Amino acid sequence: MNKHSSSIEGLSIPENLLITPTYVFFLIHAMQVGVGILGFETYIAKYAGFDAWISILLGGLGIHVLLWMIYHILQDSKGDIVSVHKNIFGKYLGGFFSLMFSLYFLLLTLTVLRSYIEVIEVWIFPELQLWLFTFVFVLIVYYFVKSGFRVVTGLCLISVILALPILLLKFFPILEGDVMNLYPTVDHSVGEILRGTQKSVLSFLGFELLLVFYPFIKNPHASKSWAHFAVFFTVSIYLITAIVSFVYFSEGQLQYVIWGTITLWKIVEFPFIERFEYIGIAMWFYVVLPNIALALWAASRIPKRVLKIKQKYVLALFSIILIVVCCMFTDRQAIDKLNSVTSKIGLYVLLYIPVLFVLSKIMVKVRNRDEA
Amino acid sequence: MKHKWLCPTIIASLMLLTSCMPNVSVEDAAIVQIAGYDFVNKDKVKGTFAVAQYTKSEQKTSANEVSLTTTANTIKNVHAKLQRQSSRPISTGKLTIVLYDKELAKNDMSKFIDSLSRDPRIGRDILLAIVDGNTEKMIKTEYKQNNTTAAYMKGMIEHNMYSNFPNTNLHNFMQSYFGKGVDSFLPLLEKVNSHIKIKGIAFLSDGRLVHSVPYSKSLFFKMMKEDVREGMQEMNFQGEGIMMESINSNVDIHIKGNTENPEFIVKIKVRGIINEISNLASASTPPLVEKMEKSFTKFFEKNCQALIHEFQEQNIDPVGFGNVLKNRRRNVDMKKWKDQYPEVPIDVKVELEITETGISS
Numbered sequence: 001m002n003k004h005s006s007s008i009e010g011l012s013i014p015e016n017l018l019i020t021p022t023y024v025f026f027l028i029h030a031m032q033v034g035v036g037i038l039g040f041e042t043y044i045a046k047y048a049g050f051d052a053w054i055s056i057l058l059g060g061l062g063i064h065v066l067l068w069m070i071y072h073i074l075q076d077s078k079g080d081i082v083s084v085h086k087n088i089f090g091k092y093l094g095g096f097f098s099l100m101f102s103l104y105f106l107l108l109t110l111t112v113l114r115s116y117i118e119v120i121e122v123w124i125f126p127e128l129q130l131w132l133f134t135f136v137f138v139l140i141v142y143y144f145v146k147s148g149f150r151v152v153t154g155l156c157l158i159s160v161i162l163a164l165p166i167l168l169l170k171f172f173p174i175l176e177g178d179v180m181n182l183y184p185t186v187d188h189s190v191g192e193i194l195r196g197t198q199k200s201v202l203s204f205l206g207f208e209l210l211l212v213f214y215p216f217i218k219n220p221h222a223s224k225s226w227a228h229f230a231v232f233f234t235v236s237i238y239l240i241t242a243i244v245s246f247v248y249f250s251e252g253q254l255q256y257v258i259w260g261t262i263t264l265w266k267i268v269e270f271p272f273i274e275r276f277e278y279i280g281i282a283m284w285f286y287v288v289l290p291n292i293a294l295a296l297w298a299a300s301r302i303p304k305r306v307l308k309i310k311q312k313y314v315l316a317l318f319s320i321i322l323i324v325v326c327c328m329f330t331d332r333q334a335i336d337k338l339n340s341v342t343s344k345i346g347l348y349v350l351l352y353i354p355v356l357f358v359l360s361k362i363m364v365k366v367r368n369r370d371e372a
Numbered sequence: 373m374k375h376k377w378l379c380p381t382i383i384a385s386l387m388l389l390t391s392c393m394p395n396v397s398v399e400d401a402a403i404v405q406i407a408g409y410d411f412v413n414k415d416k417v418k419g420t421f422a423v424a425q426y427t428k429s430e431q432k433t434s435a436n437e438v439s440l441t442t443t444a445n446t447i448k449n450v451h452a453k454l455q456r457q458s459s460r461p462i463s464t465g466k467l468t469i470v471l472y473d474k475e476l477a478k479n480d481m482s483k484f485i486d487s488l489s490r491d492p493r494i495g496r497d498i499l500l501a502i503v504d505g506n507t508e509k510m511i512k513t514e515y516k517q518n519n520t521t522a523a524y525m526k527g528m529i530e531h532n533m534y535s536n537f538p539n540t541n542l543h544n545f546m547q548s549y550f551g552k553g554v555d556s557f558l559p560l561l562e563k564v565n566s567h568i569k570i571k572g573i574a575f576l577s578d579g580r581l582v583h584s585v586p587y588s589k590s591l592f593f594k595m596m597k598e599d600v601r602e603g604m605q606e607m608n609f610q611g612e613g614i615m616m617e618s619i620n621s622n623v624d625i626h627i628k629g630n631t632e633n634p635e636f637i638v639k640i641k642v643r644g645i646i647n648e649i650s651n652l653a654s655a656s657t658p659p660l661v662e663k664m665e666k667s668f669t670k671f672f673e674k675n676c677q678a679l680i681h682e683f684q685e686q687n688i689d690p691v692g693f694g695n696v697l698k699n700r701r702r703n704v705d706m707k708k709w710k711d712q713y714p715e716v717p718i719d720v721k722v723e724l725e726i727t728e729t730g731i732s733s
Contacts, residue, residue, distance in 0.1 A: 176543060183700060253549075269497060
């Protein structure tokens with residue numbers, strides 16, 4: 001191993017492209033809250049019943065630990081996932097692993113995009129021209145990603161601010177609900193609650209994008225608390241959403257509901273709008289947009305770093321792949337399958353982080369010994 | 373700005389996007405507000421839709437209803453067949469009330485409920501009701517009270533929910549229909565000459581109508597089921613009828629005993645005003661008010677008790693004792709509970725207070 005300290009492949013980004021640490025909050029939060037929150041209640045309640053709120057808390061705790069690990073991994077390498085992989089596995093194997101990550105982010109993009117379009121198809125326009133809508137959607141995303149990371153960050157900021165007022169609408173279902181549904185607490189076995197935890201962790205996916213955009217943070221150390229705050233905020237929002245759903249639906253009823261949160265919106269009624277779900281789904285476009293843009297940015301950035309080709313070519317290729325593959329999923333079963341495959345892969349990615357953490361700690365030890 | 377063309381392209385594409393959806397303006401759609409289903413035989417159902425017609429006449433609030441009827445074997449087929457009779461596309465997004473006739477409800481309502489819960493166009497605050505009689509006739513009759521029959525029925529049921537009638541809408545219904553340890557109920561309507569009235573409450577078990585009680589008992593049910601805000605109840609007192617108004621009550625169900633042998637105590641706190649005391653000398657002296665309180669307490673306890681016995685005899689649990697048990701005790705065997713329910717001791721305790729007796733002494 002090379003003994004120069006420069007063997008740690010650092011990565012310096014021009015300062016005018018950096019973001020302040022505060023924005024890490026919006027990046028992580030916007031990436032974590034996506035299309036999954038519209039229907040995660042049914043999945044987590046399948047195993048843990050209405051005790052699933054405990055699963056969410058446990059899952060959130062796990063995410064905090066993983067985030068702490070990611071920060072350690074990145075601080076040790078002073079770069080992004082590509083440099084981490086290169087340091088640990090060498091050029092070729094490391095590059096291969098990095099490209100796998102790129103494909104994973106592309107899969108994430110595809111899943112979010114297709115799930116959101118499915119919501120539009122089912123709830124608003126059953127006669128939607130799938131390819132046309134996908135094309136325009138991806139074109140908008142392309143436009144944002146093309147403009148660079150700072151624009152995507154701004155998009156995240158807008159999305160978080162726009163989506164927050166929607167939370168206030170939980171007031172309506174609470175009026176109709178029955179808090180007694182939540183009792184008795186902890187009626188399920190530890191195993192069932194842990195299975196629910198596994199499902200709930202998947203709804204928090206997205207924070208691992210930090211592995212890619214870390215070098216863009218101006219003062220990475222200061223961003224730590226913002227990142228943890230973002231995860232905490234996400235967990236709180238998921239917790240509130242789940243509890244409101246459990247109060248509103250009876251346990252048997254929830255199993256018949258596919259999109260719990262959208263069905264909740266159905267009860268919202270204002271004098272000027274009788275059916276809020278149409279507004280809600282339209283507003284959700286702004287939540288989904290940065291989600292897709294950020295994941296696509298990350299997916300196209302990795303090949304740039306590994307293969308040293310221009311990001312815009314990768315981006316164009318990935319956009320075309322997105323449109324084509326998106327149109328190949330035509331029915332509910334296929335989309336459900338896509339979602340479960342993505343969450344399975346997501347789970348492996350989460351399990352991979354501790355492995356990476358241990359390896360990178362060993363690397364540091366070895367390097368220090370060599371240098372001593 | 374290397375790509376000046378990109379932004380205009382996107383905006384232009386968005387313009388195109390609006391035109392790839394078939395659009396129908398409000399005037400050109402047949403907006404269904406009431407749907408009624410009648411039993412024909414086991415596989416056939418007769419559907420009647422009332423479509424509001426907003427005409428362009430001089431009077432501002434000119435709306436009348438046109439109704440369409442057809443017979444088919446599935447609900448969606450009723451819908452499809454009615455499309456053929458209508459000059460404009462039928463849209464069900466504004467549906468406010470769905471009626472089922474008694475015969476149909478006795479058979480099986482599950483496919484109707486499934487159709488309502490599956491359709492994204494249907495709101496969750498629409499009303500369902502069971503009609504004693506023919507729904508087609510009820511929809512086709514013109515009523516004087518409101519412009520449209522839909523507004524009439526909706527208004528009638530909704531204002532009664534403030535007083536004596538328990539809260540009901542599609543969501544509440546599905547909550548108990550899919551829920552465990554609780555059975556659902558719906559309003560029971562009846563057409564009397566040229567108007568409609570709420571006849572009582574219809575109780576269902578697994579989507580089948582099994583029992584009904586008259587409207588006079590609905591306050592007792594509401595008191596046990598939820599909090600009452602503006603109830604009204606008459607009682608016989610010393611040979612005269614007295615009326616209690618503005619009844620405000622809170623309910624709390626307690627469980628005694630273990631999971632296997634539970635005992636229920638329904639505690640109801642009632643406050644109200646006496647506003648009609650006919651022919652009673654020395655109307656509002658404290659001892660008399662106390663006597664009234666006592667006999668009202670007994671009256672409510674007796675009637676609630678009787679209603680619970682009625683439920684237990686029919687083996688229906690609209691109050692949701694099973695749900696309460698499930699929520700308060702661990703590891704409840706719901707199958708066992710179902711057999712146990714008719715025999716379970718349930719006690720009703722009423723705490724009653726008469727706060728005012730009107731403005732004359």
